[in-house]
Amino acid sequence: MEETTNYAMAESSEGSLLKSLTFAVAMSFHSILEGFALGVQNTTARIVTLFVSLILHKGVEAFSVGLQISKGNSNKTNGMGADLDLQLKAVVATILIYALMTPLGSGLGTLLKVIF
Numbered sequence: 767m768e769e770t771t772n773y774a775m776a777e778s779s780e781g782s783l784l785k786s787l788t789f790a791v792a793m794s795f796h797s798i799l800e801g802f803a804l805g806v807q808n809t810t811a812r813i814v815t816l817f818v819s820l821i822l823h824k825g826v827e828a829f830s831v832g833l834q835i836s837k838g839n840s841n842k843t844n845g846m847g848a849d850l851d852l853q854l855k856a857v858v859a860t861i862l863i864y865a866l867m868t869p870l871g872s873g874l875g876t877l878l879k880v881i882f
Contacts, residue, residue, distance in 0.1 A: 786838025790860050793831050797824075797867035798874075805875020824868065831864055 800820055807813045839853050 782838045786834045789834045790831055790864055794864050794867040798871035801868035801871025802875040805872040806879050
């Protein structure tokens with residue numbers, strides 16, 4: 767009985783981790799598009815207006831992504847520190863990638879605006 771329970775918990779935590787990573791990837795793509803919109807603006811007033819809007823929006827969005835990632839990585843390590851270390855690295859990498867997507871999109875938008 768205990769073995770079945772452990773299997774169900776492991777399967778549930780893997781599904782939760784997959785859901786949280788899928789959510790982070792979707793939000794990263796969304797962030798690229800937001801940055802792209804910022805990068806193609808052609809007046810200072812538009813840039814400032816969109817930038818302030820993005821800061822407010824990204825605050826709520828980042829909280830949501832962080833909450834989802836922490837929820838997906840809240841499983842127990844069964845006393846093995848290596849699992850915890852690997853999870854921490856995965857969480858940090860996911861958050862770092864997510865954080866860099868808006869500046870990347872902005873750079874791409876600016877580059878395309880300059881080229882075309």
